Amino acid sequence: MDAVIYLSLGVMLVAGVMAVMLPSMTKSAIALAVASAALGMILYELGGIWAALFEISVCSGLVTVILISAISLSNIDKEELPKVYEDKKRMALLPYVLIAGGVMLVAVALWAGFTLPVADQAANLGTYLRGILWNNRQVDIWGQIIVLLTGAVAVVVLFRERD
């Protein structure tokens, strides 16, 4: 379904630009979640079901919850951020430039006859994924456990209330 892929690409692009440009951090986090969900759709359509599942559940779901919790905990002055953005009027054209750039990239890809990659059949097999994770990538699993520990410590340190 190429139409779904191209539509999702467009949604991802617009949501990505909004995530960077929106003055409200909460709205920015929601735009990021939309961009992640669109990426999840693309991955699903390309046959990477597990990757799509992880993208939607972890990046679009969990990360958004963490981001919004962190934003609400950090007590940022709501008046402050829009003021910063008001000072940057010269950036107003940037979203249009980015979106036009994205559309141009798609146009060039279509013109050059770029074809979408087909996922390896193995990527769809749950047992195979589990096999890879548990039999071949144990070192990475240990690494990921330590990454989670480090992330937890980092969040505690950075978002801790001041004494």
Next chain:
Amino acid sequence: MPILDYITVSFLVIPLIILVLNNLFSKQFVERINFKLVGVVAILQMALAVAGFSLLSAAHWEDYRFSLLWDWTMEEAGYFAVNSLSLVFLFCIGFVLLVAVLVAKATVEQRKTAFVNLVLTLLLGMNGMVMVRDLFSLYVFLEIVGISSFVLVALFQLETGLEGAFKYLVMSSLATVFILTGLAFVFMQTGSLQYAQAWADWLSVQGTAQLYTYLAFILLISGFALKTGVVPFHSWLPDAHQSANTAVSILLSGIVIKVAGIYGFIVLTKLFPGFPPVALALRILGLLSIVVGALFALRQTHFKRLVAYSSVSQMGYILLGLSSGTTLGFLGAMVHIFNHATFKSTLFTNAAALSAQAGTLELGELGGLEKKMPVTGFSSITAFLSTAGIPPLAGFWSKLLIIMALWKSEAEGFAAVALLASILTAAYFLRLQKKVFFGQLPEKFGAVTEIGGSVKFAELMLSAVNIAVGVGFPLILLFFEGRGLL
């Protein structure tokens, strides 16, 4: 050999246990003992690395594979492994960690539990990096090192600290993108990311896929250059080093840039064996770093910033050693990694002493402190002489080996510039010594006294190592000659 299993597993398990213990008990109790525990971890790591090196040498094994709770002998299973190179790095990591903890004892007064947590995750990341044998796993552990370092720089939330941390975060993320994309190209070409297989497969495809080879090479070399902080990828390094707590600066300059950057370059040289642009790129990056880093150091007015630029310059020597492609050059680079860890840790320890006793690190405000702080002055001078490559101190030998290796590999021009750049090193350190320890003592420093406690102990220990390695190095050379390495 079961004992090697226990030794190797300990490099990951001991920090994990201490990390759990650090968060298990009450804050009041933990903060009384956690620095001591990390000190013990550091000493244990050095002892285990020496024991592992001896056992590996005695058994004439190149690589010792091991795993944590799984059977690595299964087909295509992943595994950790140690060899002489990783054990040298593990020893250096333990050594710098010990110095950092000694300095932290005097400089970190708040948020000790958070500091120890981050130091332990950093240790796990660095230990993992040098023990994995798969490029993707290398990337995973590199990320741990990056995140821990970033939060350590930002930990005390000073305004400058946040700026330095932010620069580090941005540059580190950029390096991550480069490295990950480079790895994707390697995987596309070889179908494997395990070192041994990727090296072999790369050799078989490079004739037909030059474009992918160049793309992967450029991306990987840029990523690791960013992590090392070599010119022209150095902009984050002085800010991060200057703004962080001095114990964190010791970790960053003493070991993090070497494990996250230089070790990556070592893997890269093995990934592209016989690929001519590797040596050329390393030589150009190395030479630029030596000269530009030294020129920037000459202009600095802040003690820590000057020492940080000196690190940029010294990383250049290590890259030049690696670029020679000879055992002699590799040995010189490895010895310079240890020596740099020693003399740069000494200089940052001096910074901690000056900051605590004189209250400033601005060179324009300091002066005449040699008589007031004799131990700090003496250790600073030994570190400076060693950095400049003055015999018989440790730095002389490693620079000599690197220059000899360059000369033998017909890179006489690079060898000559590297030799002449030592004059620049001497120039910026002479200026530093003159401004800090000699000349007129400002009136406000009349009551300044020598620092005591753990910082003084660290200064004395580092000076002793610096002198002992320098004086005893001929014996080390004889040892390597006996093993047929020279």
